[in-house]
Amino acid sequence: MSHIGTRIASIGLPHCPDLAVRAHGWPLLAPFALGNNTLDWAADLPQGGPTQIRMVWHPGGLSVGVRAIGDSGLSDVDRLFILTRVRWMFRADENLTDFWRLCRADPLLRRCAEARAGALLRSATVFEDVVKTLCTTNCHWRNTKSMVGRLCTELGRRCGDSSDGGAQFTFPTPEVIVTANAAKLSSSGLGYRASYVQEFARTVLDGRVSFDEWIRIENPLDLRRKVMEIRGIGPYGANHIAMLLSRYDFVPCDSEVCAYLGFPPGTDPKKLERAIERRYRRWGKYAFLAFKFERMRQRNYRVDRGGSLDYLRAAAQAVGVSPASR
């Protein structure tokens, strides 16, 4: 394991970073490596190139320490790059006070407000989050982890070893994905999704997709429509991407949601959508967060099926439940 290197900054947050990391599965995907209250990120710095960045926090604390692992001196440009990305990942500018106000009036989610839960970690770029979302469709979560991991090891740049001892690779840029051999991309586990990923990278490079424009869209329905213009992104994917862009109006209807609401597998998605709309109507633009944290209270909830119970312990306890005992 590399030693801890340059201290970059401490970023204050309006919400709990520990819960932002532990409340969902995103930090388990490359180019992240989750440690004990640490998250390593394989960053591709504009001037310094591949560099491991370590984010550190205390459970219950409201700040994230940021360090660059190794001895390489960082330029001002790289420092600014790192801080901007880390602030984005941890949603440092997000205001969840309205969500917490609703939580305080709710017997189930009252503790979310006390614990300052609600923020969910996202990737360093919107591009990366869209590609990862494409990798969640029609496959097991373990397959998603494998797909994203192989995408990084085969097309990313090697950074060094993470806290768990494994090599870390950066997430491939749109340029690299566009020029990658299509057959190789497919055989790296993406399967039929390879053409979707490659086509998306192409639209990003030629400017047909503008993430700044997505972020500026006010009406969540318009954002949904815009995102669904990407081939491979349907209603589930669009809702998921909207959530990553801090628009929580819609719940991504997947097999988990279906099971949670007590519907049999294969239930008509429109029927599911209506059920969700009825159930979370009073949460308005925070419907997804209400669903997310309500589900976390479920006794057998697991952020990462097949993963460690320790991973979700802090999050589950913070919102008022004992960890799953399966």
Add this chain to the structure above:
DNA sequence: TTCCAGGGGTAGA
């Protein structure tokens, strides 16, 4: 071997 998963595209009615 078969089934299924954090779905979605397409053709045809």
Add this chain to the structure above:
DNA sequence: TCTACCCATGGA
């Protein structure tokens, strides 16, 4: 707008 069929993959 709805339905049927197809799409790779990998673990159980």
